[in-house]
Amino acid sequence: MKQDLLNDPVFGMAAEQFDRVADFLKLEEQVRERCKWPKRLITVSLPVTMDDGRTEVFFGHRVQHHLSRGPVKGGLRFHPKVNLGEVAALAMWMNWKCALMGLPYGGGKGGIMCDPRTMSAGEQERLTRRFAQEIGQFIGPEVDVMAPDVGTNAQHMAWILDTYSTREGRFVPEVITGKPVELQGSEGRTQATGHGVAFLATRALNKLNIPVQGASAVIQGFGNVGSYAASTMAFYGMKVRGISDITGAIWNSSGIDPAALRKHVAETGGVARFPEAEAINAEELLLQECDVLVPAALERVITAENAPDLKCRILAEAANGPTTPEADAIIEERGDIFLLPDVLCNAGGVTVSYFEWVQNLQRFSWTKKEVLSKLETKLNEAFERLLSFTSEKSCSHRLGALALGVETVARVKKTRGLFP
């Protein structure tokens, strides 16, 4: 099993990062092993009746990295290429992210291999409900709380909530986060990840003495995270010059209007052919000069090939795992890029998920203003903690952020001891 996981390039990358951090922290062997490997890897087959009457079988995974500090927390992704190794890597990263942010959770992640872009709403609903039913016995408000991720949104969460609540015979909003507000979802959750990315980008700009007003940004990915990062950055007075998604990449040096682009995407299905910008090559987009580069799509897009040519001052990792360890080494060596590592940069989503769960458990709700201001406080604390740690230990932001997360988990494992 260990070797199967290590053979996956994304898990291999998460494991390599972990080993580096474990060496840095001088973790003792027993704790190190327990921190590294996932507790539960669940795979289920999901037969679904398609609109044309055929039955198609999909596969879904849920990985629970560990439950030592509380329920596991993390998204559920729909993507044609998702696999168990990738999901296990994403679960491990969620672990360090929750620990770094001081949230009482372990890390989890789920993925169903499917292409939501080619499926009707009815097909997606049947698939989501079947998954919720199949893994119903392994999730729960104190065990595993899912949330949206790539390819899923509040509606998918509503179907999971309904399926789980039907199984239980009562309304259980605290089993899922990122759900619609009318089902006791939290105000501010939809924009939380993108808002956090933009907020942290302004904190990094401040540290570099670059004025926020007029600072330029390039964003790869215009899904939930990329689009809200763009609108929040524009709200702060930044200029989002380039944006890409799977349909293509666009450029406008005077700044793209995220609201107009969102409308265009809703009508046409992608950013390509947006009338108020020019087309640009998607690979080239990452190499344009800008203050903030935001990879907001999938893993492993900043590589040894493009890292030497990046022309950004800040790399704000809105996606999980966008930078390979080889690229990390190049960025560290260059020393001219301020890295906002994924486990901090995109932690706005899971932090507001935590707020949502707390509100649900108390049957109480906060205003959007309260939510976003509590979010900024938490992100700022983690940002400052990271900067003091890295300057004290003279290490990179990547190593520092992961070390703060891993150290917290390792301490808990050690104190709890090993059963039996």
Ligand code: GLU
């Ligand atoms: N999918 C998001 C992430 O990768 C959010 C997870 C959550 O809210 O639980 O952080």
